[in-house]
Amino acid sequence: MEKQFKTAYVCTQCGAIHPKWQGQCKDCGEWNTLAEERVVKSSKKSRKIDTERPQLLPDISTEKAIGLRSGMPEFDRVLGGSLTSGSTVLLAGEPGIGKSTLILQAADAYSKAGAGVLYVTGEESLGQLKKRSDRLAIAGTKIAAVNMTGLESIMAAIDDYPANIVIIDSIQTVSSEMFESPPGTIGQIRESAGRLIEKAKKDGFALFLVGHVTKEGLVAGPKVLEHMVDAVLYFEGDSQHLFRLLRPIKNRYGSTFELGVFEMSAGGLLQVENPSQLFLSDYGNIRRTGAVVAASCEGNRPIMVEIQALVSSASYGTPQRVAGGIDNKRLALLLAILEKRLGIPMGGNDVFVSIAGGLRLNEPAIDLAILVSVISSLREIPFDVKTALAGEVGLSGEVRPIGMAEQRISEAAKLGFKRIIIPEQNLKGTANKKIEIVGIVSLEKAFDLLF
Numbered sequence: 001m002e003k004q005f006k007t008a009y010v011c012t013q014c015g016a017i018h019p020k021w022q023g024q025c026k027d028c029g030e031w032n033t034l035a036e037e038r039v040v041k042s043s044k045k046s047r048k049i050d051t052e053r054p055q056l057l058p059d060i061s062t063e064k065a066i067g068l069r070s071g072m073p074e075f076d077r078v079l080g081g082s083l084t085s086g087s088t089v090l091l092a093g094e095p096g097i098g099k100s101t102l103i104l105q106a107a108d109a110y111s112k113a114g115a116g117v118l119y120v121t122g123e124e125s126l127g128q129l130k131k132r133s134d135r136l137a138i139a140g141t142k143i144a145a146v147n148m149t150g151l152e153s154i155m156a157a158i159d160d161y162p163a164n165i166v167i168i169d170s171i172q173t174v175s176s177e178m179f180e181s182p183p184g185t186i187g188q189i190r191e192s193a194g195r196l197i198e199k200a201k202k203d204g205f206a207l208f209l210v211g212h213v214t215k216e217g218l219v220a221g222p223k224v225l226e227h228m229v230d231a232v233l234y235f236e237g238d239s240q241h242l243f244r245l246l247r248p249i250k251n252r253y254g255s256t257f258e259l260g261v262f263e264m265s266a267g268g269l270l271q272v273e274n275p276s277q278l279f280l281s282d283y284g285n286i287r288r289t290g291a292v293v294a295a296s297c298e299g300n301r302p303i304m305v306e307i308q309a310l311v312s313s314a315s316y317g318t319p320q321r322v323a324g325g326i327d328n329k330r331l332a333l334l335l336a337i338l339e340k341r342l343g344i345p346m347g348g349n350d351v352f353v354s355i356a357g358g359l360r361l362n363e364p365a366i367d368l369a370i371l372v373s374v375i376s377s378l379r380e381i382p383f384d385v386k387t388a389l390a391g392e393v394g395l396s397g398e399v400r401p402i403g404m405a406e407q408r409i410s411e412a413a414k415l416g417f418k419r420i421i422i423p424e425q426n427l428k429g430t431a432n433k434k435i436e437i438v439g440i441v442s443l444e445k446a447f448d449l450l451f
Helices: 073-078 099-112 126-135 151-160 186-203 224-228 275-279 328-342 364-378 405-414 443-450
Strands: 005-011 034-040 088-093 117-121 143-147 165-169 206-212 231-237 243-251 260-265 268-271 291-298 301-313 321-324 349-355 387-389 419-423 436-440
Touching: 005 186, 034 186, 073 099, 073 243, 073 260, 088 099, 088 186, 088 224, 099 117, 099 126, 099 143, 099 165, 099 206, 099 268, 117 126, 117 151, 126 143, 151 186, 165 186, 186 206, 186 224, 260 275, 275 301, 291 364, 291 405, 301 364, 301 405, 321 328, 328 349, 328 364, 328 443, 349 364, 364 387, 364 443, 405 419, 419 443, 436 443
Parallel strands: 088 206, 088 231, 117 143, 117 165, 165 206, 291 387, 321 349, 387 419, 419 436
Antiparallel strands: 005 034, 231 243, 243 260, 260 268, 291 301, 301 349
């Protein structure tokens, strides 16, 4: 029977279907997000739906929800400790960042732990995949690979080769026979991902979907794809730096504040167990102006980072505020606090602030270090290289308490710092014989102590 199609307009943000094009989506309110799709008219008669009897929570069995550990601490950390059977993980990143390398190394780690892996590649031939595995020194005795892009063929391959983990690289290359639109369109991605996720939950295998990102940094395809999966991991980095960061944006089984750090090498991605040493400049005991070490945290992991500031006279009428690794509006807010509460005029100066190593941080505990680095550069006063800072700065100029103070102090002491400045409210219950701990209550007290 010949397929019947109808034209519909699908919102790329929420997935809502509209009968005709319009400027604004009626469901989510976003503008210019409707894309034309050809949808198959369903000719099937309604059939009886199989239903399960409701169960009390104590009676539900969790035997099938097995947690799989890869043995890669950086990878397991962002997944919440383990990979749950029946779950779906979306791994997204820019082209060439190393997504396929990371997922192949993870597949090798899972296979060494005893899990069977099915690797479905739609972007590479099997010969290319074999060459990459040889370069990464991956034996792959429990990794089965197949090159196909048809959704129905992939579903059949999963039935023929039962595996604990199925990897689809990438979801943008998969297409269903039900749609005439090319692979990568909204309808194809939604249909392919939906059926694969449904099969993963039904059969109990863990599913990895590798996805691309747009120039805006969002996952390519419908926004609803991120809501369909259990975890969304972003693999990011800078082509000018060797390290790569794995961040969870969504995770139903763990925290979204964790961070996995990898270093790109000729033999693949290497795990960085101590990222603090990676992000700190190796200048020995040389004191420099505008360079301050902040005790930050990403999830449960303390990371010591160097914040650098450069303050110069403004050459034009409007002073520049340039931030690298932190939010530009956050920098403008901190400079306004500095000018209002301490009376230090900043209107005639250009201010450039950057986190060394290209790391990007969003936590407020680095506020104090940012302002100290700015004053150090403004007054040309070198800062002590053996002192670390941690503290959130409020609009009134007070230094507010921070979380995980003990972990930050321990990390600073382990790396050889002699003193750490923290909010006074965090002094209670914190003690470390290897480092001097100093508490402050305001910006004014901090600058009197340090300058």
